[in-house]
Amino acid sequence: MSQLIYNPFDMEVHPPRLSPAYKSTILRAPTKPLVLLKQSLAELSGPVFGDFNLGEFDHDLTKNSIKNGEPLGERIVVHGTVFNENGQPIPHTLIEIWQANSCGRYVHKVDQHDAPLDPNFLGAGRCMTDKDGNYKFFTIKPGAYPWGNHYNAWRPNHIHFSLFGANITNRLVTQMYFPGDPLLEHDPIFLAVPPKGRDLLISKFDLGVTEPDFALGYRFDFVLRGHKATPFEKI
Amino acid sequence: MLKQTPSQTVGPYFAYGLTPEQYLYDFQSLAQNDLVSSDEEHIVIRGRVFDGEENVIPDAMLEIWDNKNNLFGRFGTGTEKDKSFVFKTKKPQSSGENAPFLSVILFMRGQLIHSYTRIYFSDEVKNATDEVLSQIDNSRRETLIAQKKDNYYLFDIHIQGDSETVFFDI
Numbered sequence: 022m023s024q025l026i027y028n029p030f031d032m033e034v035h036p037p038r039l040s041p042a043y044k045s046t047i048l049r050a051p052t053k054p055l056v057l058l059k060q061s062l063a064e065l066s067g068p069v070f071g072d073f074n075l076g077e078f079d080h081d082l083t084k085n086s087i088k089n090g091e092p093l094g095e096r097i098v099v100h101g102t103v104f105n106e107n108g109q110p111i112p113h114t115l116i117e118i119w120q121a122n123s124c125g126r127y128v129h130k131v132d133q134h135d136a137p138l139d140p141n142f143l144g145a146g147r148c149m150t151d152k153d154g155n156y157k158f159f160t161i162k163p164g165a166y167p168w169g170n171h172y173n174a175w176r177p178n179h180i181h182f183s184l185f186g187a188n189i190t191n192r193l194v195t196q197m198y199f200p201g202d203p204l205l206e207h208d209p210i211f212l213a214v215p216p217k218g219r220d221l222l223i224s225k226f227d228l229g230v231t232e233p234d235f236a237l238g239y240r241f242d243f244v245l246r247g248h249k250a251t252p253f254e255k256i
Numbered sequence: 257m258l259k260q261t262p263s264q265t266v267g268p269y270f271a272y273g274l275t276p277e278q279y280l281y282d283f284q285s286l287a288q289n290d291l292v293s294s295d296e297e298h299i300v301i302r303g304r305v306f307d308g309e310e311n312v313i314p315d316a317m318l319e320i321w322d323n324k325n326n327l328f329g330r331f332g333t334g335t336e337k338d339k340s341f342v343f344k345t346k347k348p349q350s351s352g353e354n355a356p357f358l359s360v361i362l363f364m365r366g367q368l369i370h371s372y373t374r375i376y377f378s379d380e381v382k383n384a385t386d387e388v389l390s391q392i393d394n395s396r397r398e399t400l401i402a403q404k405k406d407n408y409y410l411f412d413i414h415i416q417g418d419s420e421t422v423f424f425d426i
Binding site: 218 | 257258259260261262263264265266267268269270271272273274276279281282283284286287307308309311313315319321323326328357359361363364365366367368369370371372388391392396415416420421422423424425426
């Protein structure tokens with residue numbers, strides 16, 4: 022018998038916890054060495070959302086908060102596959118989505134950026150991967166927005182994602198960027214990722230999924246931590 | 257092998273996407289902080305998250321996972337008056353000589369990768385024989401142990417400093 026042991030975070034591609042150019046990390050990154058924890062049942066299990074009844078328009082941010090008309094901005098469709106490092110697709114896993122509107126304004130009450138809110142756009146959604154690990158959702162392309170990290174700091178256009186995968190060891194929260202965005206080379210959150218990992222966060226324009234007369238398409242694949250089997254040990 | 261998708265911070269504006277009902281947004285929450293039905297036996301855990309200058313962090317999000325009872329909870333630190341997190345859940349069971357605990361995943365602006373820790377309980381004798389607690393220096397072990405108060409357990413999290421909470425590499 023054997024059990025699965027998940028690979029560690031690959032620090033060739035993940036950002037270091039302390040990344041001083043992103044100033045909030047200075048007081049918020051743990052400073053003592055992490056304690057290595059042998060993966061037990063607690064780490065090799067996690068919540069299952071497969072039965073959760075998603076709302077009819079949870080996967081369509083252009084429709085899920087309409088009050089009196091269509092949201093403003095450029096409609097896009099984003100799709101891709103969730104894999105693990107071994108290349109296996111991850112079926113029936115939850116993807117949560119949140120983002121700014123087309124003007125670069127978040128609905129969140131603490132966002133004070135002086136750009137208009139859109140009464141017909143919340144900017145939150147979610148979808149599940151299908152049996153082959155594929156997902157797809159519709160939204161409005163998010164705008165860039167200023168933030169207080171340094172003088173004239175602007176976040177590139179991005180969409181936030183939260184994924185669960187097979188267990189809590191696979192948990193991933195990340196951000197997807199857009200190809201050709203000139204703000205990427207000035208953004209300390211994106212640049213905190215080592216050079217080897219940066220392209221992995223940039224979606225690709227996809228004419229194949231672009232819907233004629235409706236929405237531009239982008240492809241973005243996720244890769245969660247993979248595993249190897251080790252001889253069974255009672256835990 | 258494929259390369260892992262790099263982690264990025266949850267940022268300051270997660271609430272309407274991840275904890276919408278708690279923050280009074282018009283969108284259904286998938287996870288809550290009250291994980292028991294009203295007549296079930298339960299415990300309450302509360303605490304605050306502190307940064308390296310001991311400021312209370314008002315925009316963190318915690319997830320707890322109890323694999324024994326298959327319970328998952330999520331709560332942001334932005335809605336309680338004192339910026340606490342609060343969970344109402346079952347007390348997890350112990351496993352052999354190991355003490356009961358909850359797994360915790362912590363997210364916040366300023367963390368580019370989430371942090372893992374555990375909540376143990378001060379009134380459990382098996383803390384003395386727990387495999388994980390035993391491998392941690394005496395001086396830091398207490399940071400993983402929620403202190404029993406009259407009607408709740410107190411579990412403060414310190415991101416840095418002398419009382420820095422133990423975070424795990426899993």
